[in-house]
Amino acid sequence: MSSSLPVDAIKVASDKHPKPSDVRYQYGTAGFRTLGKLLDSVLFRVGILAALRSKRLDGKTIGVMVTASHNPEPDNGVKLVDPRGEMLEASWEAHATTLSNASTTDAFIEALETLVQTAKIDLSKPARVVYARDTRPSGPSLVNALEDGFKAIGAEARDAGVTTTPILHYFVRAINTKGTPYSYGEDSEEGYFTKLGQALKKLVAGRPPVSPLLIDCANGVGAIAAKTLAAHLGDTLPIVLENTAITTEGALNNACGADFVKTSQKLPPSLSNVLKPGQRACSLDGDADRLIYFYLDERGSFHMLDGDKIAGLVAAFIVEQVKIAGLEEQVKVGVVQTAYANGASTKYLQERLPVKCVPTGVKHLHHAAERYDVGVYFEANGHGTVLFSDDTQATLRDYQPSTPAQSRALENLVSLTELINQTVGDALSDMLLVETVLSHKSYTGVEWDSLYVDLPNRLVKVVVSDRNSFKTEDAERRLVSPPGLQSKIDGLVNRYQGGRSFVRPSGTEDVVRVYAEANIRTQADELAFRVAGLVYDEAGGDPASRPKEFL
Numbered sequence: 061m062s063s064s065l066p067v068d069a070i071k072v073a074s075d076k077h078p079k080p081s082d083v084r085y086q087y088g089t090a091g092f093r094t095l096g097k098l099l100d101s102v103l104f105r106v107g108i109l110a111a112l113r114s115k116r117l118d119g120k121t122i123g124v125m126v127t128a129s130h131n132p133e134p135d136n137g138v139k140l141v142d143p144r145g146e147m148l149e150a151s152w153e154a155h156a157t158t159l160s161n162a163s164t165t166d167a168f169i170e171a172l173e174t175l176v177q178t179a180k181i182d183l184s185k186p187a188r189v190v191y192a193r194d195t196r197p198s199g200p201s202l203v204n205a206l207e208d209g210f211k212a213i214g215a216e217a218r219d220a221g222v223t224t225t226p227i228l229h230y231f232v233r234a235i236n237t238k239g240t241p242y243s244y245g246e247d248s249e250e251g252y253f254t255k256l257g258q259a260l261k262k263l264v265a266g267r268p269p270v271s272p273l274l275i276d277c278a279n280g281v282g283a284i285a286a287k288t289l290a291a292h293l294g295d296t297l298p299i300v301l302e303n304t305a306i307t308t309e310g311a312l313n314n315a316c317g318a319d320f321v322k323t324s325q326k327l328p329p330s331l332s333n334v335l336k337p338g339q340r341a342c343s344l345d346g347d348a349d350r351l352i353y354f355y356l357d358e359r360g361s362f363h364m365l366d367g368d369k370i371a372g373l374v375a376a377f378i379v380e381q382v383k384i385a386g387l388e389e390q391v392k393v394g395v396v397q398t399a400y401a402n403g404a405s406t407k408y409l410q411e412r413l414p415v416k417c418v419p420t421g422v423k424h425l426h427h428a429a430e431r432y433d434v435g436v437y438f439e440a441n442g443h444g445t446v447l448f449s450d451d452t453q454a455t456l457r458d459y460q461p462s463t464p465a466q467s468r469a470l471e472n473l474v475s476l477t478e479l480i481n482q483t484v485g486d487a488l489s490d491m492l493l494v495e496t497v498l499s500h501k502s503y504t505g506v507e508w509d510s511l512y513v514d515l516p517n518r519l520v521k522v523v524v525s526d527r528n529s530f531k532t533e534d535a536e537r538r539l540v541s542p543p544g545l546q547s548k549i550d551g552l553v554n555r556y557q558g559g560r561s562f563v564r565p566s567g568t569e570d571v572v573r574v575y576a577e578a579n580i581r582t583q584a585d586e587l588a589f590r591v592a593g594l595v596y597d598e599a600g601g602d603p604a605s606r607p608k609e610f611l
């Protein structure tokens with residue numbers, strides 16, 4: 061077994077994947093993400109990095125997902141998945157950034173050697189990876205570059221083909237727990253769909269049949285997975301698939317999908333003649349890890365049920381089942397949100413259970429949720445899941461119920477641990493979770509929506525010369541820099557009933573985001589555009605190009 065880097069093989073391969081000189085890459089919240097045509101060298105290098113990460117962790121399998129989620133079709137991206145199916149450990153994000161920016165093959169080799177030293181990587185360990193991609197046209201050639209990286213370093217690589225991000229996360233955990241008492245499931249797509257399908261069937265056994273659910277697949281990879289899922293579910297949950305044009309150029313995420321629905325707060329135009337008033341519908345995003353529900357009321361008006369509404373529905377149901385099971389003392393349920401959660405959802409949840417607010421980005425939510433016995437986390441944009449701690453899963457396994465009602469609730473909780481993809485937000489698994497609760501509560505979209513009434517809100521982007529001059533505290537709810545700006549925002553907010561507003565630099569786009577909400581629509585809009593105007597002026601924006609809607 062070799063205990064040094066196969067430098068010659070890496071050199072030859074690296075020369076085939078040169079880094080463009082004028083691009084600077086960054087491994088951010090969602091991994092590397094930019095135009096697909098700029099990512100060839102990044103994919104090659106990520107192949108080598110993933111192998112090193114695996115070696116560092118004694119040959120545990122690392123996942124690599126090639127996707128740009130809800131972004132436009134010409135974009136692409138790549139992210140690594142750690143052995144438990146979670147996001148890459150934060151300290152390695154910096155290693156990824158460094159490697160991707162080495163300007164030449166020699167600089168790349170040097171950066172690799174430094175990494176091997178500093179991260180204390182034992183090169184004699186095996187390297188195992190599993191990888192997949194979404195349906196983007198740039199995917200196949202990027203996967204070739206990734207495979208060149210695997211070959212150059214001699215990794216044992218398993219191709220999971222074209223699949224969703226959450227299925228790849230599932231694979232990683234399933235492979236790494238195979239044959240252990242904590243086995244996460246069969247490490248195949250069949251295993252994933254069977255696990256979800258069986259759990260749903262147990263959860264809704266004996267409940268009345270439900271009307272068909274319409275799924276907007278964003279013309280992405282979710283269309284393939286949803287089709288297989290529908291076949292596994294049969295009559296248990298009738299499904300109608302829409303926006304399944306995965307090979308149509310330009311269709312991906314275009315005027316459809318979870319991000320479109322959430323941002324524009326509108327029905328995808330493609331569904332306007334399809335969706336009937338009262339029918340349940342949901343949108344997936346381009347890699348099927350986000351979920352947004354919606355329906356049309358009798359008058360044809362559109363109503364959106366976002367990540368906050370999903371968190372409210374699901375958390376209340378789990379709390380209820382825990383109580384019926386007689387486990388109230390042992391199993392505490394908590395919720396994690398970000399500042400973007402609608403104020404009305406936070407109020408609704410806080411009246412029922414502990415709620416924590418953390419900075420934007422799934423990894424922050426996931427880690428905070430791990431601290432509860434059962435941690436429910438959702439971003440308002442529809443990305444989220446539920447985590448059951450190891451102790452809680454053991455409690456559920458060992459508990460002896462004393463009544464039939466307790467026994468049934470206990471079975472439900474155990475089935476939920478199977479139904480929910482606990483590695484990461486999973487639109488299809490979350491959808492089955494929502495359907496389970498709606499079935500148990502005999503809710504339509506209308507009843508679910510009425511748990512609380514969303515405060516009108518508005519999200520505005522402000523282009524500034526340097527977004528890094530904006531620094532926040534208190535889970536991004538207050539600005540500490542530029543100095544003095546926060547007290548001016550406070551001054552504005554105080555003038556609006558039910559007003560709330562905060563400003564933070566985006567982690568994925570070169571903009572500053574302004575969020576505002578208030579008791580009535582016009583006031584929420586006015587507050588948002590006033591704060592946006594304030595931010596623009598304070599950041600030295602050119603008066604000549606000041607957006608006209610800013611107040």
Ligand SMILES: CC(=O)N[C@H]1[C@@H](OP(=O)(O)O)O[C@H](CO)[C@@H](O)[C@@H]1O
Pocket residue numbers: 089090400420421422439441565566567568569573
């Ligand atoms: C307001 C908003 O939706 N922000 C999104 C967006 O982050 P920004 O840092 O706001 O650009 O992309 C992240 C990654 O997909 C997601 O986690 C987050 O919720």
Ligand SMILES: [Mg+2]
Pocket residue numbers: 129130345346347348349350
């Ligand atoms: Mg996504």
